[in-house]
Amino acid sequence: MRILYVGDVMAESGIGVVEKLLPALRRERDIDLVIAQAENLSDGKGVRPADLQRLRAAGVDFCTGGNHILHRPEIYGQLNDPEAPIIRPANYPAGTPGLGYKYATTPKGKVLVISLLGHIVGKDAEKPMDNPLQVVDTILTAEQHTPRLATIVNFHGDFSSEKRIIGYYLDGRVTAVIGDHWHVPTADASVLPKGTAHQTDVGMCGSLDSSLGVTFSSLIPRWRDGRVTQNVLETTGRMQLNALDITVDEQTGLATAAEPVQRIY
Numbered sequence: 430m431r432i433l434y435v436g437d438v439m440a441e442s443g444i445g446v447v448e449k450l451l452p453a454l455r456r457e458r459d460i461d462l463v464i465a466q467a468e469n470l471s472d473g474k475g476v477r478p479a480d481l482q483r484l485r486a487a488g489v490d491f492c493t494g495g496n497h498i499l500h501r502p503e504i505y506g507q508l509n510d511p512e513a514p515i516i517r518p519a520n521y522p523a524g525t526p527g528l529g530y531k532y533a534t535t536p537k538g539k540v541l542v543i544s545l546l547g548h549i550v551g552k553d554a555e556k557p558m559d560n561p562l563q564v565v566d567t568i569l570t571a572e573q574h575t576p577r578l579a580t581i582v583n584f585h586g587d588f589s590s591e592k593r594i595i596g597y598y599l600d601g602r603v604t605a606v607i608g609d610h611w612h613v614p615t616a617d618a619s620v621l622p623k624g625t626a627h628q629t630d631v632g633m634c635g636s637l638d639s640s641l642g643v644t645f646s647s648l649i650p651r652w653r654d655g656r657v658t659q660n661v662l663e664t665t666g667r668m669q670l671n672a673l674d675i676t677v678d679e680q681t682g683l684a685t686a687a688e689p690v691q692r693i694y
């Protein structure tokens with residue numbers, strides 16, 4: 430089977446990119462399951478149900494979550510519902526709304542999808558989080574007898590070292606470990622020695638001529654002059670889609686190929 434993991438869909442520009450490009454990509458590559466990072470979907474932070482519906486209509490089957498996924502409470506009902514195709518990171522402390530892993534349904538069978546946050550993620554570094562390596566071990570043990578075709582782990586973090594470590598830690602135990610949060614793709618997509626697809630960061634969907642989707646004119650006064658500025662989302666200029674196309678051996682549940690997909694227009 431083929432699974433396409435689509436990097437952070439950044440606000441209206443990102444939704445537009447997915448609506449424009451994903452239907453054809455899905456057909457051309459014979460994709461069975463599309464998973465997208467949704468933490469920035471609605472105006473850059475959180476998820477409105479109507480925006481999630483737009484992604485679904487464009488061909489996204491399931492959404493992972495990062496450090497902004499809890500920003501809008503109107504999505505908590507779906508995060509809590511085991512049948513709704515959206516999760517938040519699994520290593521938030523007990524009592525946090527939502528589920529950290531669920532099964533995605535495809536015509537060929539079920540796929541387990543897990544989201545995790547790294548220890549260091551921007552300003553959230555001081556929030557208490559459970560250890561992602563220990564949490565993923567607990568999940569894989571709990572789900573070891575549930576039949577499935579693949580297991581996809583999303584690792585949302587800032588440290589390249591930590592994002593490399595989790596890939597090798599899970600090599601041979603899951604189908605793919607896909608890093609995100611940077612909004613910039615890394616050139617290291619590969620299948621690791623024991624069969625797990627890995628990329629330190631898959632990148633984003635949305636404005637290319639911006640800082641992670643935000644206008645330079647709203648950010649330069651902050652970085653140069655120390656001013657307090659509001660982020661303004663870039664809606665013009667070149668647009669980008671970044672994703673990872675994973676080929677899965679359905680007998681072993683491991684990856685046989687991991688191909689980065691980049692489109693710019």
Ligand SMILES: [Fe+2]
Nearest residue numbers: 437468469610
């Ligand atoms: Fe993001």
Ligand SMILES: [Fe+2]
Nearest residue numbers: 495496497610
């Ligand atoms: Fe993030």
